[in-house]
Amino acid sequence: MVSHDVLIIGAGLAGMRAAIEAARQGLNAAIVTKVHPVRSHSVAAQGGINAAIGENDSWDAHAFDTVKGSDYLGDQDAIEIMCKEAPKDILELDSMGAIFSRDEKGRIAQRPFGGAGFPRTCFAADRTGHALLHLLYEQVVKCGIGIYEEWFVLSIVIEDEKVCGIIAMDIRTGILHRLQAKAIILATGGYGRVYRNSTNALINTGDGMNLALDAGAPLMDMEFVQFHPTTLKTTGILVTEGARGEGAYLLNSIGQRFMSKYAPNALELASRDVVSRAEQQEIEEGRGIDGCVLLDLRHLGEEKIKERLPQIRSLAIDFEGIDPVKEPIPIKPGAHYSMGGIKTDLSGATKVKGLFAAGECACVSVHGANRLGGNSLLDTIVFGRRAGISASIYAKENNIKEFPDYQLKETAHSIAVITNRRQGERGSVIRDELANIMIKNVGVFRDKERLFAAKEKIKELKERYNHVYLEDKGDIFNTELLETIELKNLLTIAECIVLGAINRTESRGAHFRLDYPKRDDETWLKHTMFYKKDDEIKIDYKDVAITKHKPMERKY
Amino acid sequence: MTVKGCEPFLQAYDIDVNNGDTILDALHKIKDVQDGTLSFRRSCRSAICGSCAVNINGAPKLACKTQILPEFEKHGRLTIEPLSNFPVIKDLVVDFDSFWEKVHKIEPYLTPKESSAKTKDKDGFWIIKKQDALKIDDVSNCIFCGSCYSACNTMAVDNQFIGPAALAKVWRFAGDVREGNNKKRLAKVSEDHGIWSCSRCVECTQVCPKDVKPLIAIEDTRAKAIKAGIKDNAGVRHVESMVDSVKRTGLLDEATMTVKTLGFMRSLGIIPLGLKMEFHGKMPLPNLFKSIKGIEEVKKIYEEVEKKGSRVKAGTHPKDGWGS
Amino acid sequence: MKYAYYPGCASQTITKEYDSTTKKVCKILGIELLEMTDANCCGAGLITDYNYELSITLNARIFAIAEKMGLDIMTICSTCLMIMSRANKELKEFPKLLKKVNKTLEKAGLHYSGNVKVTHFLWTLSQDYGLDKLKAMVKKPLKDMKIAPYYGCHILRPSNALGFDDPEKPVSLERLIETLGGDAMPNEGKTRCCGFQIVLVTQETAVDMIGNRLKEAKDAGGKCMVSPCPLCHINLDSYQREAEKKTHQKFEMPVFHLSQIVGLALGMSIDELELGRHLVSPENAITTVVGD
């Protein structure tokens, strides 16, 4: 059986950053990923990555903005680490060869982002994720790290409460393989596809969070889903916050810059949850246009748009038929980011021995109830690196464990059950119904009634899932089978989001209850923990780490 | 649609199309409702991950970025096939292995040159002037979708050709002011199946969905290789004899070029053809041209450009004044 | 209708017949050509491979001459067309570039203001002259002549600098053939490459391309091909025997220059068309017409 010291699941920014670290420690590291590394969703990040490298900026200020942005749910010890280490990580990316945009003097330029008191976001035009993901891929090639490309991880194998390896399917052949590992790092990204309107790639199905739950590692704060204020009307494709950072306006149907009502100081650059709610309210009160509001870039001028936001311009032209140089873009809020995820400590370790997590699938938690733009790429780099280091230390101190035989049989059986079914329902129907109910009932605004209805619906869909059948019975590149496995993951994630949201009878950050519109620190200044026991989700709570910043009212 | 082990065949599907629907939307509709076995790659659905390139009515395009109706109106049909120049795995899914191997072969990573107080600021960050960044702006847009590789004419007959995407990646580093490994990389891609095998068919630049312009990167790389003194190959001799011929006469002198490019021995080898051409009055005789009347103007241009030679670097951006 | 005529280097030596027949055809049609005898070579891309600045400045010199003549440029070579169009586009789009180029040009006593257009004989016929007018001039329609149109690369791509035919679905050659009374045989290879640029570098590769193009034309039922580019002609005609040797098949595929099929329909004789200069004799392909 093939074995590795450290096995990284996921080849986005977090996964590759972790792998590089393990390779640097002289360990045998390998990456397993269901798509080629450069196809990972990190590639789509547009706006930038935060670090206090400006003359008058400080990591302290960055930390405060992040704590405030998180609506005080972020763990302040973790936030301090991230903000303190950020400049060094940017420096490292720069020396690896990152192509950050430059200012007149040739130094790294920084743009203002929502919820930040300082222009702190480093960027590569409006394709920062692309620049960084390709950069890290180059480094992975340079380090000679092995990649199991287009391998779909089906389960993490645990013996005596310690990891011993994974079972994954080589998508090209359909063959199941066992890979042994001393330490495993999950870096599988987000679950945006739970929602119909989503900025996320079609591969973002929350697989890693389910792998963790099944392995016995809890999830945290799943009810906090970020809705991005500016996504394209028909496709949900993101228009970066960088557009507003460069000075774009938000207008309603009567041409008002309505943000002056909701955030008189920060205006368009208030925190994302605030802007999304403002938009949704404008739309619901009849000042929208066809379910949208307008993002106006025209006053920035053609030259600036072409230099700083070239991708946004082509996306608007190609996917919406609108040239932002000439017309405002219709936009609306869409599901964007999962603040919640696999609970880890500051070193990236989960509750299970030898299992680590980093990036969007993890929850340290630096984003709390609402993430600031530009902080997620930073999260992947800082905590990807840290998880790489601690997994390496763990791998050095532990031996390869025996791989139990029955696991492969069980996994193979669970797949055979699906492929052998002769009749039933197509998974795509269930997937669409789930995505619809989630956006309708568990979106920007929530209340008890809608949440309970969603809970019922998910229960029904889970039951129907047991009768899903496949038309593709082949082994080779059976994407229908993969989508069906992903659907199961989406259902579990949706259930966690809804259960967490039902319990949390307050409004905080991205979680807004119309029936409980106030933040309630007395009862709810705490993290929600999700466990899986006998196929049931169980909930528990945990304190927030507060160091310097006592909770205050949040105003922009 | 093809299945391994079967003869490839086309299969027809009827679907309803809304204005604005993309080819990827169509593929999803087919997969979700009509035929669950249909396989294709996709991820970002926003033209940035490079997963979904397929041949649409014969031309490689991103399925997620291509709208159905204009495509249908133009061709009167909609034929979707896997990319060319790649082995097919199943349906629209092709095998990228050799594509990636070639990308890896060019050592696709920065090997920083020694830095100085001029190249880095006090915090250790590189100082990069805007015009220097512009030189690699186009190539750094590549999403490795394989469209260019599929359309490439050299690739179609020489499967060892390194291909436009990997060559664009070469310029990504060769054109980077921070790079310190250029000589080696340029020497490597000057070997057989490298930069000099490109037939300048312009397909890569034409089909690229991200406007990377691989051919321009190849031209820039060629110029840089010549400047670096990597000249011992037929490609460079071809170029130099042209440069020389135009300098002497203002025109291209086919015969001297042939002799120079192929070297004496190889030019003997093509004598049968030469003889035939002569018989038809086609064999150009060396130095057949008298110079053009304005040859002095041409010489002046050469002189001026060469005078500044050291200042003008190959591959600078036209926005900046020089370069492609 | 009057142009600054730029035949390109190849048609002043190897493919002389393309130059001379173009002149004859234009005379019959009343298209006036003022030959740019003093113009230099466009560099065919090879000078771009050496030094971009040299290449763009040499092209600017060609434009400066045409500007002085007060005429737009017409060429009969696709590669010259592409190289000049690309240079011209860049000079027009980037004023800073034009200014720098002029600084050098001025040392040689020249100046280019960016007001010249570059076109190709095929485009002239299709658009400026017009196919209706051309049809009226046809004396001997190319009846039953099965002609495979061959565009090659540089008259189509990059379309943002050329912008005449759609490179995915070009039509001008087909329309021209039909106007002349011939049958345009649709063939897969018509927009693919003949390999001219590498025939002296990696001859094997180029010969494979040549073989494929000839085969595609033949498989489509073409009895001959027509090319708007002298360089493609050189490869498809002069290297045809090499391609036959390499692929172990006979093509016997004559390749006409654009001007020759027009001349044929206008009633010019085989001698006037200088068909004897081709390596693969086109005479068999046209007996039907001559016998008319």
Ligand SMILES: Cc1cc2nc3c(=O)[nH]c(=O)nc-3n(C[C@H](O)[C@H](O)[C@H](O)COP(=O)(O)OP(=O)(O)OC[C@H]3O[C@@H](n4cnc5c(N)ncnc54)[C@H](O)[C@@H]3O)c2cc1C
């Ligand atoms: C459109 C968009 C724009 C954004 N812009 C910004 C921005 O400007 N700034 C910012 O800070 N953040 C931004 N974000 C957020 C940020 O991009 C992501 O949170 C971050 O890139 C996630 O990186 P990751 O490494 O955790 O996961 P990903 O990049 O999503 O990678 C996940 C990896 O896991 C693998 N994987 C998943 N499941 C499996 C499985 N079952 N088996 C094997 N492999 C598996 C995948 O193949 C993939 O390689 C943006 C997000 C979106 C959607």
Ligand code: SF4
């Ligand atoms: S150069 Fe363009 S066409 Fe080629 S792989 Fe890159 S993005 Fe795709």
Ligand code: SF4
């Ligand atoms: S120009 Fe060169 S690299 Fe580009 S497609 Fe043609 S032969 Fe290939």
Ligand code: FES
């Ligand atoms: S799906 Fe990512 S490029 Fe089309």
